Amino acid sequence: MTSIVIVDDHAVVRSGLRMLLDAVDGFVVAGEASEGDEAFAQVEEKRPNVVLMDLSMPHGKDGLSATSEIKKHFPDTHILILTMHDDEEYLFRAIELGASGCILKNAPHEELLKAIRQVSEGDAYLYPSATRRLMDDYMKKLKNGKTSDTYRLLTDREREVLALVAKGYANKDIAEKLVISVKTVEAHKAHVMEKLQLKTRPELVEYAWKKGLLGYSL
Incomplete structure (x- = not known):
C-alpha cells in the first residue's frame, strides 16, 4: 500500500486529489497540509511513502523549503513536486533539495498516477514535455560553466x-x-x-x- 500526503494551499485542489487517489487500488491518502510546516508535521506523524508537494504556498512555508526539511529528517520519504510552473529553474532546485521529480498540475490523471507509482518505487520522474528541454539546458550550462540563478x-x-x-x-x-x-x-x-x-x-x-x-x- 502506498501512503500519500497531499500538500497544497487550496482546499479544493486537495479535495480533488484525495478523491482521485483514494479511488485507486494500492493508494491511500494518509493526510493533507496547506503549507510546509503542516507538511512536515504530517510526514512526522504519518510517515507516508510519497508527498505530493505544491511549490507555491504564499501563506506559509513554501514547497522548496519544506522539501529540504523533510528530506533532511525523513530521507526515505519520496517527494513529487506539483507545480504550475513549466520552469527548469524550479525543477533543478527541487531535485537538488531531494525531490524525486516534478509534474505539472494540468497533467492528465493517468500521468499523475504513473508519476506517484514511479517515485514510490524509488525512481525519478520528469514530466515528458520537459525532459529533453531540461537535459539540453542542463548540459548547456555545464558546458558553459554557468550555474542557475x-x-x-x-x-x-x-x-x-x-x-x-x-x-x-x-x-x-x-x-x-x-x-x-x-x-x-x-x-x-x-x-x-x-x-x-x-x-x-x-x-x-x-x-x-x-x-x-x-x-x-x-
Whole structure:
C-alpha cells in the first residue's frame, strides 16, 4: 500500500486529489497540509511513502523549503513536486533539495498516477514535455560553466527581506518597515539563506551586491 500526503494551499485542489487517489487500488491518502510546516508535521506523524508537494504556498512555508526539511529528517520519504510552473529553474532546485521529480498540475490523471507509482518505487520522474528541454539546458550550462540563478526562486517578500538585511537593517527594523512580525522576518531570512545556499551574512551581502540590490558599491 502506498501512503500519500497531499500538500497544497487550496482546499479544493486537495479535495480533488484525495478523491482521485483514494479511488485507486494500492493508494491511500494518509493526510493533507496547506503549507510546509503542516507538511512536515504530517510526514512526522504519518510517515507516508510519497508527498505530493505544491511549490507555491504564499501563506506559509513554501514547497522548496519544506522539501529540504523533510528530506533532511525523513530521507526515505519520496517527494513529487506539483507545480504550475513549466520552469527548469524550479525543477533543478527541487531535485537538488531531494525531490524525486516534478509534474505539472494540468497533467492528465493517468500521468499523475504513473508519476506517484514511479517515485514510490524509488525512481525519478520528469514530466515528458520537459525532459529533453531540461537535459539540453542542463548540459548547456555545464558546458558553459554557468550555474542557475536561484534569485528567481525567491518570493517578492523574500527579495525585500534580502535587500534590507544586506543593507544592515535589524530584524526589528525590517519587521516595522514591512509591517510583519519579527518571527516572520526570521522565517523569511532562513528561506532566503536556504534557497540561495548561503551560510553567513557576509555571503548574503556579497550576493545582494552582485545582484545590484544595495544601490552602491562595496
